[in-house]
Amino acid sequence: MLQFFTLDLLPAKNGEEPTMQFLLEVVDILTNYVRKTFDRSTKVLDFHHPHQLLEGMEGFNLELSDQPESLEQILVDCRDTLKYGVRTGHPRFFNQLSTGLDIIGLAGEWLTSTANTNMFTYEIAPVFVLMEQLTLKKMREIIGWPDGEGDGIFSPGGAISNMYSVMTARYKFFPEVKTKGMTAAPRLVLFTSEHSHYSIKKASAALGFGTENLILLSTDERTHIHSDGLCLQGCVPMFVNATAGSTVYGAFDPIHEIADICEKYNMWLHVDGAWGGGLLMSRKHRHKLRGVERANSVTWNPHKMMGVPLQCSAILVRERGVLSGCNSMCAGYLFQPDKQYDVSYDTGDKAIQCGRHVDIFKFWLMWKAKGTIGFEHHIDKCLDLSHYLYTKIRDQSSVELLPQHTNVCFWYLPPGIRDMPDGQERRDRLHKVAPKIKALMMESGTTMVGYQPQGDKVNFFRMVISNPAATRSDIDFLTDEIERLGHDL
Amino acid sequence: MLQFFTLDLLPAKNGEEPTMQFLLEVVDILTNYVRKTFDRSTKVLDFHHPHQLLEGMEGFNLELSDQPESLEQILVDCRDTLKYGVRTGHPRFFNQLSTGLDIIGLAGEWLTSTANTNMFTYEIAPVFVLMEQLTLKKMREIIGWPDGEGDGIFSPGGAISNMYSVMTARYKFFPEVKTKGMTAAPRLVLFTSEHSHYSIKKASAALGFGTENLILLSTDERTHIHSDGLCLQGCVPMFVNATAGSTVYGAFDPIHEIADICEKYNMWLHVDGAWGGGLLMSRKHRHKLRGVERANSVTWNPHKMMGVPLQCSAILVRERGVLSGCNSMCAGYLFQPDKQYDVSYDTGDKAIQCGRHVDIFKFWLMWKAKGTIGFEHHIDKCLDLSHYLYTKIRDQSSVELLPQHTNVCFWYLPPGIRDMPDGQERRDRLHKVAPKIKALMMESGTTMVGYQPQGDKVNFFRMVISNPAATRSDIDFLTDEIERLGHDL
Numbered sequence: 001m002l003q004f005f006t007l008d009l010l011p012a013k014n015g016e017e018p019t020m021q022f023l024l025e026v027v028d029i030l031t032n033y034v035r036k037t038f039d040r041s042t043k044v045l046d047f048h049h050p051h052q053l054l055e056g057m058e059g060f061n062l063e064l065s066d067q068p069e070s071l072e073q074i075l076v077d078c079r080d081t082l083k084y085g086v087r088t089g090h091p092r093f094f095n096q097l098s099t100g101l102d103i104i105g106l107a108g109e110w111l112t113s114t115a116n117t118n119m120f121t122y123e124i125a126p127v128f129v130l131m132e133q134l135t136l137k138k139m140r141e142i143i144g145w146p147d148g149e150g151d152g153i154f155s156p157g158g159a160i161s162n163m164y165s166v167m168t169a170r171y172k173f174f175p176e177v178k179t180k181g182m183t184a185a186p187r188l189v190l191f192t193s194e195h196s197h198y199s200i201k202k203a204s205a206a207l208g209f210g211t212e213n214l215i216l217l218s219t220d221e222r223t224h225i226h227s228d229g230l231c232l233q234g235c236v237p238m239f240v241n242a243t244a245g246s247t248v249y250g251a252f253d254p255i256h257e258i259a260d261i262c263e264k265y266n267m268w269l270h271v272d273g274a275w276g277g278g279l280l281m282s283r284k285h286r287h288k289l290r291g292v293e294r295a296n297s298v299t300w301n302p303h304k305m306m307g308v309p310l311q312c313s314a315i316l317v318r319e320r321g322v323l324s325g326c327n328s329m330c331a332g333y334l335f336q337p338d339k340q341y342d343v344s345y346d347t348g349d350k351a352i353q354c355g356r357h358v359d360i361f362k363f364w365l366m367w368k369a370k371g372t373i374g375f376e377h378h379i380d381k382c383l384d385l386s387h388y389l390y391t392k393i394r395d396q397s398s399v400e401l402l403p404q405h406t407n408v409c410f411w412y413l414p415p416g417i418r419d420m421p422d423g424q425e426r427r428d429r430l431h432k433v434a435p436k437i438k439a440l441m442m443e444s445g446t447t448m449v450g451y452q453p454q455g456d457k458v459n460f461f462r463m464v465i466s467n468p469a470a471t472r473s474d475i476d477f478l479t480d481e482i483e484r485l486g487h488d489l
Numbered sequence: 490m491l492q493f494f495t496l497d498l499l500p501a502k503n504g505e506e507p508t509m510q511f512l513l514e515v516v517d518i519l520t521n522y523v524r525k526t527f528d529r530s531t532k533v534l535d536f537h538h539p540h541q542l543l544e545g546m547e548g549f550n551l552e553l554s555d556q557p558e559s560l561e562q563i564l565v566d567c568r569d570t571l572k573y574g575v576r577t578g579h580p581r582f583f584n585q586l587s588t589g590l591d592i593i594g595l596a597g598e599w600l601t602s603t604a605n606t607n608m609f610t611y612e613i614a615p616v617f618v619l620m621e622q623l624t625l626k627k628m629r630e631i632i633g634w635p636d637g638e639g640d641g642i643f644s645p646g647g648a649i650s651n652m653y654s655v656m657t658a659r660y661k662f663f664p665e666v667k668t669k670g671m672t673a674a675p676r677l678v679l680f681t682s683e684h685s686h687y688s689i690k691k692a693s694a695a696l697g698f699g700t701e702n703l704i705l706l707s708t709d710e711r712t713h714i715h716s717d718g719l720c721l722q723g724c725v726p727m728f729v730n731a732t733a734g735s736t737v738y739g740a741f742d743p744i745h746e747i748a749d750i751c752e753k754y755n756m757w758l759h760v761d762g763a764w765g766g767g768l769l770m771s772r773k774h775r776h777k778l779r780g781v782e783r784a785n786s787v788t789w790n791p792h793k794m795m796g797v798p799l800q801c802s803a804i805l806v807r808e809r810g811v812l813s814g815c816n817s818m819c820a821g822y823l824f825q826p827d828k829q830y831d832v833s834y835d836t837g838d839k840a841i842q843c844g845r846h847v848d849i850f851k852f853w854l855m856w857k858a859k860g861t862i863g864f865e866h867h868i869d870k871c872l873d874l875s876h877y878l879y880t881k882i883r884d885q886s887s888v889e890l891l892p893q894h895t896n897v898c899f900w901y902l903p904p905g906i907r908d909m910p911d912g913q914e915r916r917d918r919l920h921k922v923a924p925k926i927k928a929l930m931m932e933s934g935t936t937m938v939g940y941q942p943q944g945d946k947v948n949f950f951r952m953v954i955s956n957p958a959a960t961r962s963d964i965d966f967l968t969d970e971i972e973r974l975g976h977d978l
Binding site for chain 1: 494
């Protein structure tokens with residue numbers, strides 16, 4: 001490829017051969033990366049500080065210039081981009097809720113990019129629009145809404161899906177806000193549990209409610225909502241977010257209890273199942289979302305627990321018509337009513353976006369390839385592994401566990417801290433342990449796991465298992481690695 | 490692949506060989522599709538009605554089932570998905586603002602999917618985060634902000650970028666809205682020209698301003714804003730959106746004029762350059778955005794005029810700190826302050842999203858491959874072609890043109906209408922011409938172009954040229970095709 005430049009590629013005359021050659025060389029780089037991703041003898045990452053990458057690494061220069069680079073250099077850039085990145089599909093990558101590299105999903109994404117189209121109309125995305133419709137219906141059936149009736153849309157992530165739920169609820173109760181603004185409504189109050197995802201707070205700020213009108217409900221040690229906290233004084237309670245799979249613990253709010261209160265006070269019930277929604281695929285574990293069928297809306301991110309590549313998040317709404325009522329603006333240049341096909345398939349006006357990325361295909365293709373039953377096995381396997389880790393470290397003196405949920409949260413206690421009396425000094429020292437281990441872990445590049453403080457709890461590890469490549473030996477590797485790196489702290 | 494299923498692929502034991510074989514077969518399907526996309530002897534689409542695709546086409550069944558399908562069937566599904574889709578990269582696809590299939594951009598997307606990571610932290614997207622930062626700075630320099638200072642983020646499309654501008658403006662003038670909600674502010678009014686994109690209206694509804702507090706400014710025949718309409722009575726004017734490249738006409742509002750008024754009334758000036766922002770890359774055409782450096786924020790979608798694959802949209806903000814001030818919630822589980830690297834590179838808290846798709850890489854890679862100069866050539870070529878079409882049909886009796894802008898908008902007049910006197914009957918008949926031609930065009934699958942009514946104007950064609958594969962002969966083909974299909978109407 002040495003002699004070629006982008007102008008030699010299609011649509012250039014005689015561009016077919018160099019185009020095919022170039023794409024195959026790229027694929028060669030990518031398949032090599034895929035191979036290495038699953039190879040436990042490779043590192044999860046090759047860590048560098050920002051200033052190091054910015055200064056340029058052996059011919060990898062991030063700066064953009066006026067003149068074109070050769071395709072040979074472009075291939076080098078591709079290789080280097082992967083080299084200095086993080087292998088999120090590596091069996092020992094446990095750092096996020098989204099991990100893994102599903103091969104079918106990957107193929108689906110490659111096809112999606114090649115099709116390079118937009119979800120707003122049936123006109124230019126006929127197949128994808130129908131796939132979205134069928135898949136959303138299937139998800140609503142699994143939630144338990146009669147005949148899978150209702151509405152929904154795939155959105156760019158769980159935060160936006162949650163934002164949709166708040167917007168849709170507001171439109172349901174106060175449709176005049178759409179035209180007259182928030183001043184047309186009384187003071188509206190939203191509720192969520194204190195361990196819920198911060199996107200509910202972002203939505204309350206963005207949509208004009210104000211974060212002070214979002215009331216955080218206290219939770220007990222098992223992170224269940226104290227439902228009686230929902231009762232209110234002097235403003236209009238409108239919306240409750242129940243979390244199905246909290247971000248840190250993977251805990252589940254008691255949906256039935258909350259649904260009772262929502263019915264009593266005529267509030268919208270949203271279930272944020274961004275993380276835990278996947279459990280609905282498992283006959284063994286779906287009971288954790290008992291009552292979800294009573295929700296008015298549900299966020300469910302197949303890109304998390306179900307292992308679909310990023311991004312793939314759905315907002316599902318029980319009542320038909322509210323989502324479009326809330327968002328439609330009937331732009332004439334896009335949604336012409338006089339097309340030759342049934343324009344009810346032009347779904348774009350439901351969205352707050354105009355153009356919308358095709359997030360459905362990879363998910364649909366994975367579903368075809370795995371079957372419903374394949375997702376169930378995947379979920380069951382992840383929760384088994386999580387339970388394995390929990391029981392394995394439960395009795396270790398080097399570990400202090402938080403309550404058991406989908407995620408396994410724990411403090412690693414280096415010998416020097418183990419016998420210290422509880423108190424500020426111990427807390428201060430313990431707070432520094434996880435960041436220190438994490439830094440060493442990233443520098444050695446062997447594995448990755450997240451940590452955070454939560455409420456009055458100092459930094460602890462959050463172990464998430466959603467990676468289909470992970471096995472018990474990888475869990476063992478992680479705990480050994482924490483021990484190895486943390487023992488002398 | 491006949492005998493294999495998804496469970497035989499990596500991470501399965503001995504999964505490497507079938508994985509590589511499967512991915513290469515997928516790539517074979519995709520490269521064939523790429524080849525055909527640029528082949529003018531292939532159709533742009535093979536149109537089917539929704540009910541036809543839903544009933545199932547020769548073994549292409551969209552329904553999801555409980556049991557897995559073989560990889561052989563998955564490959565068939567991939568082939569069929571492309572077969573019944575629309576070739577948006579075809580040289581004769583003129584239907585949207587986003588067209589074309591850039592090979593480098595495509596390779597970039599394939600790599601992005603393979604890396605399968607998330608933009609929220611440097612921790613898991615070190616290279617992409619830096620690329621985003623450098624590219625945004627470059628874009629700000631091109632806008633003309635001193636030293637490229639300021640802030641910005643890539644967002645899931647122009648509508649969300651525009652929404653960011655309104656949110657950021659509100660935070661700048663009324664930061665208390667973040668915590669106290671819209672009732673803490675006086676009645677706020679937003680302005681936009683009547684031909685601006687409908688996302689400004691969507692934002693005013695979603696963010697709690699209300700669409701009635703968005704004032705549409707009338708425009709004259711050349712679609713310039715009547716700037717004196719901006720003066721106001723009895724509420725707080727806060728925000729003006731100036732459009733740089735309107736959706737239908739591709740017209741440009743006079744930014745300097747509007748900036749003067751914004752300064753006088755202390756309003757935020759946003760320039761929606763989703764469509765027209767690309768002209769900033771061209772020394773010949775950037776004068777159409779004269780004054781853009783006076784904007785407080787700019788939307789600029791490289792996935793439109795610059796031919797980057799979907800999605801790639803940036804919101805750029807002149808003042809540093811407002812964007813993060815507006816959106817940050819400091820989620821401890823994601824943005825730990827005690828990491829080992831400089832956490833100012835963790836950009837996720839600026840976003841209203843939590844997880845964020847990597848939209849930067851394909852753009853960065855295209856910039857490397859084309860150079861700044863390559864984008865300039867592309868823009869100049871598109872505008873040349875647009876001018877070619879305009880002058881070509883200007884004197885044809887079968888065509889009535891709307892004023893010349895970036896897009897070429899026109900009515901096709903079949904012989905039976907040509908000599909009719911102006912009046913309701915002529916209007917009614919003319920209104921039906923474009924939809925009818927478009928329907929025939931889609932059924933024959935030869936080319937695609939958009940149409941819409943606008944204000945008091947009945948349906949007319951909107952010809953957009955952003956496809957690098959299009960040549961004069963394709964423009965000729967389109968006009969001939971319209972004549973062929975419309976002559977006897």
